[in-house]
Amino acid sequence: MNQIYANDADFNRSDPRAVRAAIRAGKITGETSGLGSNYVQGNLAILPADLAMDFLRFCQRNPKPCPLVGVSETGDPMLPTLGNDIDIRTDIPSYNVYRNGELTETIPDVNDLWRDDYVAFIIGCSFSFEQALVNEGVPLQHWDRNLTVSMYITDVMTKPSGPFRGGTVVSMRPMTAINAIRSVEITSRFPHTHGSPIHLGDPAQIGINDISKPDWGDAQEIPDNQIPVFWACGVTPQNAIRMAKPEICITHTPGSMLITDLPAHGNV
């Protein structure tokens, strides 16, 4: 066996095409963290066309929580603007199917569910900017402690569009003041992965009453010499979709994202 490949999987883990081929072949069914790490990973939402224009407008109006990196043609499962031969029906390891806002199935592909009126939306996620922060010497507590980042619902309301609305969900990273400043500089360069923070300091100012009790993810320590820094989070559109209760919506299973051919730190 070729020892340059890890985890018994016979593919190049840094090549997005090879990773997607392995996913399509059923060799990867779990999380995509660490795969194709120099390329943009994206969250998925598939909606029927009658809701698609409202959702496009929702993303246009809320670019920090909903940074749209790609949209399929109506009924076409291919995503040529995001990479070579991406078939959104098969190229994500695991899919969640929501009917009228309720999770009904978790399945490895959506070949049997695909319809002529579906539109696939790919939304940037924080993975790329976290890598950029670490590369620039900004430590992330949840990386060092192997936690899921803390996420909170806030009272910073999104701009509504059709049935899509609700509070902005944020992810929180504790850091020193100088690293908070540096992280604003770094993340402002990546509008497609949520951009710069939406708040720093006092959590109560954005409607977070107890920073030790995140709504999603794990709690983090906030040392005396650090402040919490808050970025808009991709759970925001997921929440907005769930509350809109579409007849059907298909998403990635959390952690199992689409790996695109777009360079993570390239021009957007």
Place this chain on the structure above:
Amino acid sequence: MNQIYANDADFNRSDPRAVRAAIRAGKITGETSGLGSNYVQGNLAILPADLAMDFLRFCQRNPKPCPLVGVSETGDPMLPTLGNDIDIRTDIPSYNVYRNGELTETIPDVNDLWRDDYVAFIIGCSFSFEQALVNEGVPLQHWDRNLTVSMYITDVMTKPSGPFRGGTVVSMRPMTAINAIRSVEITSRFPHTHGSPIHLGDPAQIGINDISKPDWGDAQEIPDNQIPVFWACGVTPQNAIRMAKPEICITHTPGSMLITDLPAHGNV
């Protein structure tokens, strides 16, 4: 007569609400340059709903030439995400109506033409970033010589969506190398007004064969110590729409733009 108001017009020229009220009242029928100058000005395209989703996708795929700053609800002429009481039927000084790709009318309002299936798109323009460059000490030859900026069609193809496609149109500003570098830094902060340049230096590399013959606007001198710097231009979506020959499309008359309540140099 109150001498603090210029040009016989009894309104505050720096207040976008006052300027829009004067436009709506028919007191301003020409260009908006110099009005509400600290606020984002936008280009207008109104399209029927059956083309709107393709056009939204076109803008998502081509953010530098088509930076979308606002989209109306289908059939609703108000633009609450861009400011207070903006009625797109009346709040632009002059409108061009294109039918099947041909200009058929230039009219002061579109009250009589408005339909339940119209969607209004507002696209950022270069006015705001030019002000930012001048404020930062980067001189602009076309400002100093009172010319219209030089614009060229290039062979840098847009990513198509539905009937919308074609080459990217660029505007060109000659500058010294150090000002070219500075202008990349400055304009990269404003993705909603075309962002950073798409090219600098050799015009032939983007399919411009004679820099002295712009396709639109005036020719500019390129002194020996300067290079041409090229930004994606809002004429790109106008061209794409014209070539798509929609049954009807309504735009602003060139130079007569929408003045929004969004601060020109604020967070986007």
